[in-house]
Amino acid sequence: MKVTFTLSRRNPAEPKLPKNYQLIYDIVEQSGLGRHLTPAEIYTKALKRRPGIGFSTVYRGLERLRDLGLVSELHVPGAEAATYEPVGPKHAHFRCSECGEIEDVPYAVPSRTLKALALEHGFTIDTERVTFEGHCADCAS
Amino acid sequence: MKVTFTLSRRNPAEPKLPKNYQLIYDIVEQSGLGRHLTPAEIYTKALKRRPGIGFSTVYRGLERLRDLGLVSELHVPGAEAATYEPVGPKHAHFRCSECGEIEDVPYAVPSRTLKALALEHGFTIDTERVTFEGHCADCAS
């Protein structure tokens, strides 16, 4: 499946992303919302499209894309590695402690609450992370 | 400072915790609510009280205490190691991205919300984790 890159359209001020980084971005985007890929999985997919690509390039690419805000990095306790997903609306994550599957959950701390907490404690909040753990529908049965 | 162990009072059915595990429990308890110790820090403190104690014993002890629900384990993205704190009321954590300091924040997802999410998605929620990141009062100035 051939996919045209939409990077320059998204951010015209940043037209030149190295092609390997575009490839990585492409892979994460194609995974779709709700999918969570580890660097190893992304590397495997990248290898198929560009044989010879190095592991370090994938790590570097993910780091860069994360800093640019083009992909989201997700650390979940219990999962052995970080996972990456396309950027999307703020949401929480649910991890099944039995099968390890990670699911998106539509929940975010109310911004009013965030403001109140920040004010009360004197800090500024840049990001919020909400993770639930339990048993998914499949494993519960 | 000599401290009497309160273990057996807390859980009379589990009167026999190995003394090294009691030591570790003691250290975490004494750190107080709001403190967050890494295994390395706990090991250092343990060494002073019981020279010769091994690293693996500390890890094993923390694991055991965590499973028994006597201490809380906390993984924070960005922090290099896990941290441990005494059990206490549910709360969220704030981590300063500049100095790495971790602070307790009195916030919990409303239980009604939890129930609603669980029902809607068909999973059961055992634990919830909320982490904020930003700049603490000291670093912001």
Place this chain on the structure above:
DNA sequence: CTGAGAGTGAAAGTCACTTTCACGCGTTTC
């Protein structure tokens, strides 16, 4: 006392991730 099982410490292993470094490729500058 005695034997089984739990606890212990040292050391080696594992694994995600980071760093280093020499090379290459494209871009810019005469």
Place this chain on the structure above:
DNA sequence: GAAACGCGTGAAAGTGACTTTCACTCTCAG
């Protein structure tokens, strides 16, 4: 076009948290 430059690249070694292994020791019920 040719030389100079710099970012991107891949291989490989390094790092550090945690885990596993294993032989030894301690504890305690019988």
